[in-house]
Amino acid sequence: MTYLAALILAVIEGITEFLPVSSTGHMIIASSFMGISENPLTKNFEVVIQLGAILSVVVIYWRKFLASFRFYLKLAVAFIPAAIAGFILNDYIDCLLSNIWVVIISLFVGGIILIFVDTWFKHAEGTEEQDMTWFQAFKIGCFQCIAMVPGVSRSASTIIGGMVVGLNRKNAAEFSFFLAVPTMLGASAKKLMDSHKTIQSDDALLLLLGTSVAFIVALFAIKSFISFLQRHGFKWFGYYRIVLGVVLAVVVLVLKIRL
Secondary structure, eight states: OOHHHHHHHHHHHHHHTTSTTOHHHHHHHHHHHTTOTTOHHHHHHHHHTHHHHHHHHHHHTTTGGGTOHHHHHHHHHHHHHHHHHHHHHHHHHHHHTTOHHHHHHHHHHHHHHHHHHHHHTTTOOOBOGGGOOHHHHHHHHHHHHHTTSTTSOHHHHHHHHHHHTTBOHHHHHHHHHHHHHHHHHHHHHHHHHHHGGGOOHHHHHHHHHHHHHHHHHHHHHHHHHHHHHHHHOSHHHHHHHHHHHHHHHHHHHTSOOOO
């Protein structure tokens, strides 16, 4: 992997991690086009640089992370389903990461869902995050498990899960950001533990570059997303996912380009 490829993937991660468009799906697509999808470092890189993106959440919402112990308990409860599912299905998930058709189908189906999400929850009153029960937090965590399928989008699944349990769009999006912290920390820590012996000095520099760039880009992406979501809702993300899914299908089927 070159430094340019690392920079491109990091920018993609920073922009897409908190958007309902699937950061993993976009990095799989980008790494395939750059011809590095089979590089052993790439899969580790794509997971570890998410640390940078989630650290931006801590920086932006630092007051929230100092609020109360109850807040951390809710995050822990919401994190439990993904922790269990990730442990059990880790090898299966790694296999899905190499299948571009999983990403294409997930992008398309997820896009259709996002087009109708605002209509489905149009009359939701919007429970405040601090009033959310333990069981509601757990249900959001169950929705997060769906995002283990590449292309689904962790952000989309948890935001929709938040609205299902009664949160408004803004609160659902913010809780999705908060939940990303323990989830991505856990995923990144496991990847580093599994592969730390194979990481060379050059690889460490690439990981540091990717994490730093993802952090900086995500700082701007989070604020922009919240503002856009409050004004326009989810439908434009849905249209984008559908168009991207169709374009990728054409590339694979018609142009015979192997991703």
